[in-house]
Amino acid sequence: MLGTRVQLASVTACAITATALAAQTPATADTAAIRRVIAAVAEFSQAKNLAAMDTLFAPGGGVHIIEGAGVNHGWADYRDNHLGRELAQFQNFQIRRFAIEPVVRGNVAWASFRYEMSVDTPQGHIESEGRGTAVLEKREGRWVIVHQHTSGRRKPQSP
Numbered sequence: 001m002l003g004t005r006v007q008l009a010s011v012t013a014c015a016i017t018a019t020a021l022a023a024q025t026p027a028t029a030d031t032a033a034i035r036r037v038i039a040a041v042a043e044f045s046q047a048k049n050l051a052a053m054d055t056l057f058a059p060g061g062g063v064h065i066i067e068g069a070g071v072n073h074g075w076a077d078y079r080d081n082h083l084g085r086e087l088a089q090f091q092n093f094q095i096r097r098f099a100i101e102p103v104v105r106g107n108v109a110w111a112s113f114r115y116e117m118s119v120d121t122p123q124g125h126i127e128s129e130g131r132g133t134a135v136l137e138k139r140e141g142r143w144v145i146v147h148q149h150t151s152g153r154r155k156p157q158s159p
Helices: 002-046 075-089
Strands: 064-067 070-073 091-105 108-121 124-139 142-154
Touching (some): 002 124, 070 075
Parallel strands (some): 064 142
Antiparallel strands (some): 124 142
């Protein structure tokens, strides 16, 4: 009798664990994919690879990219009138995004993240840190950014 209860408890525990793992698999895969998209924005920016970044942002209208108080309407507007011009002037550019925290709700997700940046510009050397939020949609099986907002500040200079 005791052996039967132990076996039943073991089978029940295994079933619960298997169900929990199966339920987490799509969310875990989506979470990992979202982290890759957010990190890839920094990687492709650092490489000055705007064509690769075309795959990370949703095309067309309804996309907003906000840096501080500035806003661009659509990825093409941001790429052509903001980011592309900046990257053309940047030297020794390093940027990384980290502490990426995705939340998935069906085909919509958002992720907060932190970033650090170091760059030489015609106006001088800049080191900054900041935070951001991206909203993503899953379209045709792929996560793309439909909204991004970043705000940063210069890092304090060491004496």
